[in-house]
Amino acid sequence: xxxxxxxxxxxxxxxxxxxxxxxxxxxxxxxxxxxxxxxxxxxxxxxxxxxxxxxxxxxxxxxxxxxxxxxxxxxxxxxxxxxxxxxxxxxxxxxxxxxxxxxxxxxxxxxxxxxxxxxxxxxxxxxxxxxxxxxxxxxxxxxxxxxxxxxxxxxxxxxxxxxxxxxxxxxxxxxxxxxxxxxxxxxxxxxxxxxxxxxxxxxxxxxxxxxxxxxxxxxxxxxxxxxxxxxxxxxxxxxxxxxxxxxxxxxxxxxxxxxxxxxxxxxxxxxxxxxxxxxxxxxxxxxxxxxxxxxxxxxxxxxxxxxxxxxxxxxxxxxxxxxxxxxxxxxxxxxxxxxxxxxxxxxxxxxxxxxxxxxxxxxxxxxxxxxxxxxxxxxxxxxxxxxxxxxxxxxxxxxxxxxxxxxx
Numbered sequence: 001x002x003x004x005x006x007x008x009x010x011x012x013x014x015x016x017x018x019x020x021x022x023x024x025x026x027x028x029x030x031x032x033x034x035x036x037x038x039x040x041x042x043x044x045x046x047x048x049x050x051x052x053x054x055x056x057x058x059x060x061x062x063x064x065x066x067x068x069x070x071x072x073x074x075x076x077x078x079x080x081x082x083x084x085x086x087x088x089x090x091x092x093x094x095x096x097x098x099x100x101x102x103x104x105x106x107x108x109x110x111x112x113x114x115x116x117x118x119x120x121x122x123x124x125x126x127x128x129x130x131x132x133x134x135x136x137x138x139x140x141x142x143x144x145x146x147x148x149x150x151x152x153x154x155x156x157x158x159x160x161x162x163x164x165x166x167x168x169x170x171x172x173x174x175x176x177x178x179x180x181x182x183x184x185x186x187x188x189x190x191x192x193x194x195x196x197x198x199x200x201x202x203x204x205x206x207x208x209x210x211x212x213x214x215x216x217x218x219x220x221x222x223x224x225x226x227x228x229x230x231x232x233x234x235x236x237x238x239x240x241x242x243x244x245x246x247x248x249x250x251x252x253x254x255x256x257x258x259x260x261x262x263x264x265x266x267x268x269x270x271x272x273x274x275x276x277x278x279x280x281x282x283x284x285x286x287x288x289x290x291x292x293x294x295x296x297x298x299x300x301x302x303x304x305x306x307x308x309x310x311x312x313x314x315x316x317x318x319x320x321x322x323x324x325x326x327x328x329x330x331x332x333x334x335x336x337x338x339x340x341x342x343x344x345x346x347x348x349x350x351x352x353x354x355x356x357x358x359x360x361x362x363x364x365x366x367x368x369x370x371x372x373x374x375x376x377x378x379x380x381x382x383x384x385x386x387x388x389x390x391x392x393x394x395x396x397x398x399x400x401x402x403x404x405x406x407x408x
């Protein structure tokens with residue numbers, strides 16, 4: 001069934017008269033749509049879950065179906081940035097899968113738990129969940145699952161700044177997917193390797209593997225991932241200071257995303273274009289583009305994208321000298337990130353607030369927010385964020401050389 005197209009599955013679903021026939025079709029279609037239309041995929045998984053509850057929830061095979069539906073819901077909610085709900089669905093799936101003794105659905109639930117905990121910044125818990133999933137997939141001989149677990153482990157190591165272990169995990173993943181002739185999997189892991197090269201300043205290496213990944217995603221017909229790689233290549237040119245080439249990539253991403261009504265990709269493209277205007281010193285134009293991206297993110301209801309756009313808008317206001325607007329916008333971003341438990345974004349907001357309060361001459365608040373940001377980023381292992389905070393704290397003591405923090 002997994003080889004059938006979306007159109008074929010939809011036709012079969014329309015023709016299916018009974019719940020028993022509809023449930024597997026709903027789940028198959030949900031899985032197909034999970035990285036294209038998350039809201040519809042979520043609705044399909046929820047329908048399958050409720051139909052199965054109505055039919056039966058006692059037999060092991062019924063419990064497995066319920067676990068599968070919940071795991072799909074968790075994936076969709078994660079992609080919609082609702083990490084708290086994603087975690088709850090994964091925990092429910094884990095309980096059903098354990099009762100059914102379904103090790104594959106147990107592994108899927110652990111993968112979803114790992115993703116959610118990674119988003120919360122709980123990296124050790126995330127590593128533990130992915131390790132559990134890896135062992136389960138390995139025991140069942142599920143090579144695709146083993147590869148995906150290594151891929152996700154690599155991403156956690158990368159977030160910790162542990163690049164050697166990240167590359168080792170990605171290489172294990174890459175070897176499996178190459179042996180399976182899985183072009184989509186190979187494209188995924190090449191993109192992740194490119195991210196490491198980007199973060200470590202190996203821009204030529206990053207461009208090479210990004211381009212390989214892009215060609216594979218084109219071959220697979222995955223436009224969403226193709227646009228993501230186009231954006232990543234634009235980021236490399238931006239780092240290299242080649243703003244014309246970066247803008248060309250972002251504009252291509254914007255045109256295609258609008259043509260195919262892909263709002264998330266459109267939002268990313270606008271952010272990239274705004275960043276180029278910002279780097280070129282046209283802060284007013286950057287603000288206009290960032291505000292357009294913010295409206296789009298709000299329409300989508302993607303809180304992480306909303307928070308990120310608010311950071312960009314606040315930074316533009318800050319550079320333009322409107323510190324009061326910058327402060328209010330950073331405050332909104334902080335609350336948005338806290339609502340979904342996105343600690344990396346929370347660190348960005350705290351840092352921004354500390355910097356704005358320093359510029360406003362408010363030493364107490366500047367000191368408070370900068371130290372909150374530093375503590376959070378140290379806990380997350382965000383080395384780049386720590387460096388940013390330390391630089392800003394240095395500017396703080398230049399501005400307030402005699403400051404002494406008040407004792408509560």
